[in-house]
Amino acid sequence: MKREQAVTNALAAPAPLRIRFGRALTRYRWFYLMMVPGLLYYLVYHYVPMGGLLIAFKDYNLSKGIWGSEWVGFKHFRTIFDSPYFYEIMRNTVVLSVYRIVFNMLPDVLLALMLNEVRKLWFKKIIQTVTYGPYFLSWVIVYGLTFAFLAQDSGIVNYYIREFGGTPINFLANNDLFRTILVSTDIWKNTGFGAIIYLAALATINQELYEAAVVDGAGRWRQLWHVTLPGIRDVFILLLILRIGSILDAGFDQVYIFLNARVYEVGDIIDTWVFRRGLEQLEFSVAIAMNLFKSVIGFTLVIGANKLAKRFGGSGIW
Amino acid sequence: MSRIAYKTTSDRIADAVIYALLTIFGLLTLFPLYFVFVMSVTPYSEVMRNGGFVLFPSAFTTEAFEAIFSSRTVPQALRITVFVTLVGTLLNLIVTTLLAYPLSKKFIPGRNAVLLAIVFTMLFSGGLIPLYLVVRATGLMNTVWSLMIPGLVSTFNLLIMKTYFENLPTEVEEAAKVDGCGDVRTLASIVLPLSAPIMATLGLFYGVGHWNNYFAGIMYLSDKKLYPIQVVLRNMIQTPNVSQELSISNPMLLQTLPPETIKMATVVVAILPVLAIYPFLQRFFIKGMLLGAVKG
Numbered sequence: 092m093k094r095e096q097a098v099t100n101a102l103a104a105p106a107p108l109r110i111r112f113g114r115a116l117t118r119y120r121w122f123y124l125m126m127v128p129g130l131l132y133y134l135v136y137h138y139v140p141m142g143g144l145l146i147a148f149k150d151y152n153l154s155k156g157i158w159g160s161e162w163v164g165f166k167h168f169r170t171i172f173d174s175p176y177f178y179e180i181m182r183n184t185v186v187l188s189v190y191r192i193v194f195n196m197l198p199d200v201l202l203a204l205m206l207n208e209v210r211k212l213w214f215k216k217i218i219q220t221v222t223y224g225p226y227f228l229s230w231v232i233v234y235g236l237t238f239a240f241l242a243q244d245s246g247i248v249n250y251y252i253r254e255f256g257g258t259p260i261n262f263l264a265n266n267d268l269f270r271t272i273l274v275s276t277d278i279w280k281n282t283g284f285g286a287i288i289y290l291a292a293l294a295t296i297n298q299e300l301y302e303a304a305v306v307d308g309a310g311r312w313r314q315l316w317h318v319t320l321p322g323i324r325d326v327f328i329l330l331l332i333l334r335i336g337s338i339l340d341a342g343f344d345q346v347y348i349f350l351n352a353r354v355y356e357v358g359d360i361i362d363t364w365v366f367r368r369g370l371e372q373l374e375f376s377v378a379i380a381m382n383l384f385k386s387v388i389g390f391t392l393v394i395g396a397n398k399l400a401k402r403f404g405g406s407g408i409w
Numbered sequence: 410m411s412r413i414a415y416k417t418t419s420d421r422i423a424d425a426v427i428y429a430l431l432t433i434f435g436l437l438t439l440f441p442l443y444f445v446f447v448m449s450v451t452p453y454s455e456v457m458r459n460g461g462f463v464l465f466p467s468a469f470t471t472e473a474f475e476a477i478f479s480s481r482t483v484p485q486a487l488r489i490t491v492f493v494t495l496v497g498t499l500l501n502l503i504v505t506t507l508l509a510y511p512l513s514k515k516f517i518p519g520r521n522a523v524l525l526a527i528v529f530t531m532l533f534s535g536g537l538i539p540l541y542l543v544v545r546a547t548g549l550m551n552t553v554w555s556l557m558i559p560g561l562v563s564t565f566n567l568l569i570m571k572t573y574f575e576n577l578p579t580e581v582e583e584a585a586k587v588d589g590c591g592d593v594r595t596l597a598s599i600v601l602p603l604s605a606p607i608m609a610t611l612g613l614f615y616g617v618g619h620w621n622n623y624f625a626g627i628m629y630l631s632d633k634k635l636y637p638i639q640v641v642l643r644n645m646i647q648t649p650n651v652s653q654e655l656s657i658s659n660p661m662l663l664q665t666l667p668p669e670t671i672k673m674a675t676v677v678v679a680i681l682p683v684l685a686i687y688p689f690l691q692r693f694f695i696k697g698m699l700l701g702a703v704k705g
Contacts, residue, residue, distance in 0.1 A: 143539025232680055
């Protein structure tokens with residue numbers, strides 16, 4: 092009876108829809124065909140890996156494969172939460188992220204504000220082109236540059252320290268300096284590019300506001316305070332909220348390249364830990380469990396951040 | 410344009426401070442690049458004589474570059490990287506365009522569902538290790554394709570391109586349709602010629618991405634012959650024994666050269682193509698960036 096009902100339903104109700112869809116398929120067949128390679132890509136390299144997260148709940152064994160491996164429930168999650176490194180890498184991740192928010196957003200705004208005050212176009216252009224250049228260099232190259240300055244034996248800074256009778260410092264393996272080095276190289280690499288978005292916001296400020304301010308007797312500082320800063324406030328808040336939303340991403344690319352065993356204590360973040368545990372020690376299940384934990388928290392934070400951004404700026408990202 | 414009719418003394422001081430700070434910031438940005446360049450072309454004897462770094466070297470040598478180009482490792486890595494950058498970027502642009510164009514048409518049934526599924530991948534992902542397992546399973550390990558296929562479409566770039574297509578005037582496309590162009594023909598001969606700015610922008614982003622790619626190399630490759638330049642560079646920076654890393658055919662070259670000079674020369678080789686290209690494309694990408702920024 093139930094089954095007959097289902098068959099009748101299938102024949103009766105969805106039929107118009109199916110026909111409509113069929114017609115669309117023929118009519119727009121070229122459009123659909125164009126999308127095939129892209130959709131296949133998303134399916135295989137984005138959605139199949141999501142399915143791979145199931146491994147977090149299994150004792151995964153490469154030779155047995157995903158389906159052959161045994162279910163173990165939350166065993167790997169318990170391993171993670173019970174261990175002392177969990178606290179350490181969580182702390183490192185969040186601390187580094189917060190450092191990045193504070194020490195990257197402010198230089199971006201500052202550079203944009205200064206460039207905005209420049210009236211000589213050629214000067215503005217040169218400074219802009221120069222400052223966003225490093226954005227296009229890889230972290231490996233930035234590491235190479237850092238190495239040239241700070242390496243213990245061959246770095247130029249230590250060369251001069253020795254020259255003046257000091258003891259060389261192993262900057263790149265120093266717990267007290269590691270985060271400073273990460274943040275400063277990040278400023279060097281990304282500030283010029285980060286300023287672009289604020290410059291765009293500044294360009295949209297109505298010039299009449301400045302004229303009105305001048306008429307009201309506002310000097311340069313008052314113009315900055317009452318016209319310029321409010322003009323970029325929304326963009327700033329939006330970016331801030333979004334960055335807080337992705338606080339568990341502390342910059343894998345950079346940290347992985349700068350990291351060494353002597354600074355794990357201050358520099359090991361979730362992503363680098365997952366990489367080591369998974370691909371170097373081949374403990375897939377534990378690494379994926381950690382990754383899943385991070386993804387779920389991250390997802391929640393981003394969704395929350397976007398809601399918040401909508402409430403503040405009205406637009407959000409989607 | 411002049412916002413301030415009269416310049417007071419304090420305005421002049423403020424201007425001077427701003428110009429000075431910006432100049433300093435610009436020089437600080439340039440200095441590390443200048444430094445590696447000078448280190449790579451200064452003869453070692455001059456470095457020794459002056460005790461360390463020389464701001465304006467009196468002599469110029471290309472020994473270090475000769476050494477790395479006479480090795481097997483660096484030219485091989487450059488060949489791989491150039492291949493991956495050219496072919497990879499082309500594939501990126503083709504697949505991104507083919508996906509973005511239909512998605513820019515609001516009348517296509519199923520469009521919203523597809524968009525939702527794609528945007529979702531920006532928020533949630535399987536992460537590093539499941540992706541690694543998929544790359545293994547699809548047989549890309551230890552092939553140059555592992556450097557291209559897993560990053561075939563960047564969702565961010567896709568959305569920028571979709572927005573660009575949506576903002577194109579629909580009249581031209583409709584006119585083409587009336588004249589008997591099919592969808593594919595319209596894309597190829599009407600839409601693409603109008604899309605030079607976005608292609609240049611995204612081509613730059615994708616291209617620089619390929620040139621700078623390091624992780625795909627260390628994750629998916631164990632065959633040293635396939636290492637892209639960034640992986641070779643990182644291995645070289647970290648090793649004290651540069652000549653072994655380079656597998657150089659003429660070891661005599663290295664005896665007169667300190668390893669640091671070789672390392673710096675390799676950094677320069679990895680930097681130059683990028684720095685040579687981006688200033689020419691900047692007028693495109695600022696526009697492209699802003700387009701993306703307004704949306705995002």
